[in-house]
Amino acid sequence: MELSSHEFWALVHGAILGGAFLLAFSGGFAGLYSLRPEWASREGLHERVRRLIIGTTTMAALVWFTVISGTWIVYPWYREETPDSPKSFLLANPDTKDWHEFAMEWKEHIAWIAPMLATAAAFIVLYYRDDLIKNQTARKIAMACFIGAFVIAVIAGLLGALITKKAPVS
Amino acid sequence: MEARANELRPSGPVAAVLLASGIGAVVLGGLTIAAEASESFANSLAYDLEVGPLSGKTIWATAAFLVSWAALTAVFRKRDVNLGTVGIVTAVLVGLALVATFAPFFQLFAPD
Numbered sequence: 001m002e003l004s005s006h007e008f009w010a011l012v013h014g015a016i017l018g019g020a021f022l023l024a025f026s027g028g029f030a031g032l033y034s035l036r037p038e039w040a041s042r043e044g045l046h047e048r049v050r051r052l053i054i055g056t057t058t059m060a061a062l063v064w065f066t067v068i069s070g071t072w073i074v075y076p077w078y079r080e081e082t083p084d085s086p087k088s089f090l091l092a093n094p095d096t097k098d099w100h101e102f103a104m105e106w107k108e109h110i111a112w113i114a115p116m117l118a119t120a121a122a123f124i125v126l127y128y129r130d131d132l133i134k135n136q137t138a139r140k141i142a143m144a145c146f147i148g149a150f151v152i153a154v155i156a157g158l159l160g161a162l163i164t165k166k167a168p169v170s
Numbered sequence: 171m172e173a174r175a176n177e178l179r180p181s182g183p184v185a186a187v188l189l190a191s192g193i194g195a196v197v198l199g200g201l202t203i204a205a206e207a208s209e210s211f212a213n214s215l216a217y218d219l220e221v222g223p224l225s226g227k228t229i230w231a232t233a234a235f236l237v238s239w240a241a242l243t244a245v246f247r248k249r250d251v252n253l254g255t256v257g258i259v260t261a262v263l264v265g266l267a268l269v270a271t272f273a274p275f276f277q278l279f280a281p282d
Contacts, residue, residue, distance in 0.1 A: 071228055076220035102273050109202050109271035112228050113264065116191040116235050120260075123187045131178050138184060141257045145191070148264065 009073045010169045017066040018157050024062055025150045028055030032125075032143045035133050049130050056122040056146065063115040063153060070160070075108065077169045086167035099166050103159045111156035118149035182246030185256040187239055192263025194235025199270025201227040207279040 003011065031052035034040070040048060079087045090100040124142040125132060132139050205212035205223045215226025269275055 067228075071224060072218075072221060075224065076218075079220075079222060101277075105273040105277070106271070108224055109198065109227070109273075109276075110268065112198055112231055113195045113267055113271070116194045116231075117264070119235075120187045120191040124184050127184055128178065135178055135181075135253075137253045137257075138181070141184075141188065141253060144257070144261075145188070152268075 004170060006074075006077050006169050009069065010164065013066060013069045013074050014157070014160055014164065017062055017069065018153075021059060021062045021066065021153060024055050024059035025146070028052060028059050028121075028146055029143070029150075031055055032121075032139060032146060035139055036136070037133055040133060045130055045133060049125070049132065052125050052132075053122075053129070056118070056125045056142075059146070059149070060115065060118040060122040063118045063149060066153070067111050067115055070111065071108070074169055078104070086163070086169055089167045090163075096166060099163055103163050107156045107159040107163070110152055114149040114152040114156070117145040117152070121145040121149065180246075180248055180250050181253050182249040182251050183243050184253060185251035186242035186246050188253075188256050188260040189242055189263075190235050190239035192260040192267075193238040194231050195267030196263045196270075197234035198227060198231035199267035199276075201230055202271050203276045203279050206276045207281065209281075 031048060035048065035052065077085070079085065082088060083092075087100055087104070090096045090104075121142045124138055124145070128135060128138060132142070201215065205215055205227060212223040215223040215230075217229060218225040
């Protein structure tokens with residue numbers, strides 16, 4: 001019932017950061033979606049924006065931590081040039097090589113677009129703060145960046161989970 | 171409330187971060203295709219041997235994002251920029267990057 005350091009970091013990268021990321025997205029998305037003049041009272045606006053700042057900046061930070069830990073800590077173990085590394089295991093069998101050649105090759109690249117979009121969304125919220133409600137164009141763009149980052153992260157996360165099921169880093 | 175948008179802080183810094191995210195993404199996509207097309211170029215990006223060429227691709231993409239963000243902020247800091255247009259340009263850049271980082275697409279550039 002012990003985790004090796006490889007399994008621990010794979011868990012941190014995939015499940016812990018990923019789970020926190022989902023929570024941050026839910027909060028941030030609800031806040032951005034409902035930040036409209038007709039839906040917000042003057043009194044409640046400041047508190048809502050405060051929560052929105054926390055949600056968007058947390059999500060941006062989590063996505064950066066996720067891609068950095070994935071690329072610089074977990075990925076080297078995945079691609080070790082040993083016969084029992086996950087990459088070698090997947091490429092050794094014609095039935096599983098697409099899990100590397102399609103899934104991993106796509107995941108390792110697309111994932112890095114997410115933190116840039118999440119940072120843009122967080123910056124827009126931090127820059128305008130309470131005034132974001134007055135600039136609906138900026139709010140919609142922030143929401144588009146936020147959703148884009150989330151969709152990209154979900155694609156990468158899902159592919160990562162499926163690859164791990166086929167060939168775990170252990 | 172929308173009519174008071176002109177009283178807001180200048181939109182230049184927001185335009186800067188949006189365009190920078192598009193530029194960073196496009197640099198990642200371009201390097202992904204170039205590394206697939208040339209093994210020697212891919213090897214030159216392997217700053218960390220354990221991570222391989224992905225280390226250089228991600229370092230340069232992140233650097234492009236941060237440097238272009240700083241440079242564009244310096245240019246647009248006090249300006250009001252049409253965010254709708256900037257949003258479209260950013261969407262096009264990110265769209266190109268998504269295509270370029272899609273494995274079946276960039277693998278088309280692999281030498282035979």
